[in-house]
Amino acid sequence: MGVRGLVEGGDNMEIIYQYDKKSGHLVAINGTRWPLNGSAPLNRPACGFRGENPKCHQRGLTPESSITTIAASTTAVALIAAVIFIGMCFIRRHQQSRSVNWLIPANQVQRYFPSFGTYETTGSSHSLHSRHTKTGTLAYRNVYVYGSQLVWCRSGQLNHGTTHLSGKLIKRINMRSALKHNNIVDLVGVALEKDKIMIFSQYCPKGSLYEIIEEKPSWLSWDLKTAMLADIINGLAFIHSSDLKFHGALKSPNCMVTNQLVVKLTDFGWPKEMTIIGQTVLNKQNYSRLLWTAPEILRNSGAYPTREADIYALGIIMHEVVFTVRPFGIFTDGMDTEVIQMVHNQSASPYRPFVKTSDPVIPIDLIFAMQHCWAEDPLERPKIAKVKLRLMRVLRFKDNYMDRVMRKLKHYAEDLERQAMERTQELRVEKCRNEQLLKTILPATIADALIRGFSVEAEIFDSATVAFVLICDFAEIILQSSPWEYVTFLNEVFTFFDDLIGEYDAYKVETISGTYMLVSGVPVRNGTLHAEYIGLLCSRAMLCSEKRIFASHQLKLQIGLHSGSLAAGLVGLRMKRYCLFGDTVNMASRMAETSSPQHIQASESSRNLLKDSSKLFCLLRGDVPVKGKGIVTTFWII
Known part of the structure; x- marks a missing residue:
């Protein structure tokens, strides 16, 4: 009987100890050495297998005391680790809140009053007040001055009475600030005032798409309509492909129009822990906010926004733009509640905006795409990439309205230049004819003097x-x-x-x-x-x-x-x-x-x-x- 083991420098198991029956001990073969103290382990531990040796009890090495000691040590290490982790998180969040480049001191932003040309610092008690528009969109009419630029102000309130930005909100704002696209409004910065948050974004002088449709419909030629739809779709496609995943509040009041008539999307990317002032309580003044809300969101107040809900809102906006009407063709303010209730109700024939198909200017494929977007089943609604591809094929848009205008102006200028050259050439020929005719009527020298403007x-x-x-x-x-x-x-x-x-x-x-x-x-x-x-x-x-x-x-x-x-x-x-x-x-x-x-x-x-x-x-x-x-x-x- 022997003990096998690995020999130094070898790969095979060999007998390294042989049991001696006479002495009852293991005898090492070829000078085998045990690790640690160089001797083989005892056949029986000093305190016994269960600690039954009385000598060990006298030294306080009972099993119960050993377990207690180990447990206490483990708990102390865990508490120390937890304290260190919490401290590091606090320091990291504090450093993160101090290092963000979008944080603006509230006293550096001033209210702008164009009628008086005066400013008002935002530190006043009424600096966060805003004015309602017909759609309930708040604070977009609040124009402020930051540095040398005009900005829009959007006011919000942090939930649970907090007075600082949470790590989740900071991350969300960082994501929103990093988004740069020609068809989304740039985030200028964020200012804090107690438990309120002020969001400053790019200034769009023409106002919202909703206001243009309602107040200045004569602006909207067919070319401008298709260009605006292209801008909205391009902006939404960019948001869906970003880390934000969805818009969440897509509606025509959130489609802002620049001086170049480019549509930019805004009011997206904010988490639920931040409530936009005026959006928490539904009443007759702001019930119209829900006209663009998908039916599955209306039926479940706790539902989170989705890409499919954005596509539904896109269909409603397409109807507004194409037919130059309010959402669902509403012509009085009192119809909002009734329309939202009909959309909320589940039926075999869901309530949707009326579509007139007799207009020869509107492509039938555009109407089909619009109806496909507001399908009752969210799974039946197309992805934004498919909508973009389909409308590009139908409307044949590749650029924004100003690019089209500039291209037309270029073509017009080239055509005008060509016509001017032709007219100039014709004028030269006609001038030569007139000069020749004059020289047949008068002596050549006299005619030349008259042509040059000299008196004879x-x-x-x-x-x-x-x-x-x-x-x-x-x-x-x-x-x-x-x-x-x-x-x-x-x-x-x-x-x-x-x-x-x-x-x-x-x-x-x-x-x-x-x-x-x-x-x-x-x-x-x-x-x-x-x-x-x-x-x-x-x-x-x-x-x-x-x-x-x-x-x-x-x-x-x-x-x-x-x-x-x-x-x-x-x-x-x-x-x-x-x-x-x-x-x-x-x-x-x-x-x-x-x-x-x-x-x-x-x-x-x-x-x-x-x-x-x-x-x-x-x-x-x-x-x-x-x-x-x-x-x-x-x-x-x-």
């Missing part, structure tokens, strides 16, 4: 040549043709003359009946070349006219020209004309009158300017009687 003064020209072109037998031509025919004839003849003028330095002064008047050397001086230009132009006109026949009459021209000094300038305000004045004009007219058909008659002054010309030849005609001038020597230009 009358001038004296020392040397210029004036010519008159007469159509022979013009009176007979008129008698033998219709007005349309002879006007067409004149247009063809004078257009031909205009084309010739474009090739020479000459200007068409005017046309009178069958007479065409032109000049060279005015308004642009060209030395003595004006006589040659007029002579060449008239010679070409004479040659081309021989090939034209109209009303059985061959076109014949009778031309006269004269050179001399004259005055020229603009005449009139309307239909301005550049007119020539002086004896030179009269003499040129007499030269045309005394000329012969298909001949060009020139005065002696014109002949003197042409005598050195290599392109024209002047032949003496002789003395010709001229009205007002007597006998005048004239020449033929050939």
Whole structure:
């Protein structure tokens, strides 16, 4: 018989002691050593297995005394641990309450009175008073000043008369303060005043969605309605995905509207240990608070808010926004109690808002989504993610109303810019046309001066040549043709003359009946070349006219020209004309009158300017009687 055990450095059980029958003792094999004192334990304990050895009694080591000693020691250790734990919790809560960045001293916040522009410190006895609105929403009309910003004040009262924030409430406020989203109201801070709590949040100047629907329904275009629904759904989706899990008080009075017409959700995240002032007792003034409450919450006053209850409230808000009505279409204040009672009652056909499906503007899928949200069974109500996905598909919203407005304004600006560019181009073209037209009516230099805004003064020209072109037998031509025919004839003849003028330095002064008047050397001086230009132009006109026949009459021209000094300038305000004045004009007219058909008659002054010309030849005609001038020597230009 032996005792097996592990040997140092080994993994197997081996016999380390052998029992000696003669001596009645265990004999160690291979120098086995016992732990502690190096010897094997006694076969029988010193005090016996039950402490029956009298020697042990004399030393006070009874079993009862040992148990008592152990129990007393354990209790003392537990009490010490409990005291240490409670102290650490108290210190931690104290440090936590002192280190929160949202805690605001009450004396740093002042009441704002916009009508007087004055402030009032919140430390006064009536600083927590608030004014009711039609929906019973309190304190949102209380505007305060904190630092340099305006904030909304929401007043509450701590339960059980406590004067400090519990760890649970601090944790809740920390969670609420950490939530940042474009569609939820930012928490600015919290102030304490005895057993009351003041919650300061972001200021939304446009008020609540409920107030806009009731007081300013004309604001709500369809685009704005869909944008507001998108904001509410986005804000609620963010809250449901946060640590808060649910809103708990979703209603249109808690949907605040900013100056940019963005809807932000508020009044959520507060535990039951904090009671919002005015919400504990239901009466006729605040009974309307329950119009957005889910039926399962109405039937169980101790029920805790849920996400499903938020979805029910969302359906009621959707009905308000889409149809621009109060909750359930209520039109008098006395209907609130009756409506809430009907919603509270369980029946096969639950009471819900009336839905008009005949409006072609409202998508039918939106109505179905609305009705799905306020289903009687909470389990049948959709999740907020499903509502968001469905309405995105129906309403096709991707951004808020101001983004849509800015996008439309951008498109409008781009379209306006494009139209402006087109109109500018059209204006340039039209301006060019007008300038060209003006240059056909007036000399180019005179027209340019007028276009630039300069005034044109009358001038004296020392040397210029004036010519008159007469159509022979013009009176007979008129008698033998219709007005349309002879006007067409004149247009063809004078257009031909205009084309010739474009090739020479000459200007068409005017046309009178069958007479065409032109000049060279005015308004642009060209030395003595004006006589040659007029002579060449008239010679070409004479040659081309021989090939034209109209009303059985061959076109014949009778031309006269004269050179001399004259005055020229603009005449009139309307239909301005550049007119020539002086004896030179009269003499040129007499030269045309005394000329012969298909001949060009020139005065002696014109002949003197042409005598050195290599392109024209002047032949003496002789003395010709001229009205007002007597006998005048004239020449033929050939």
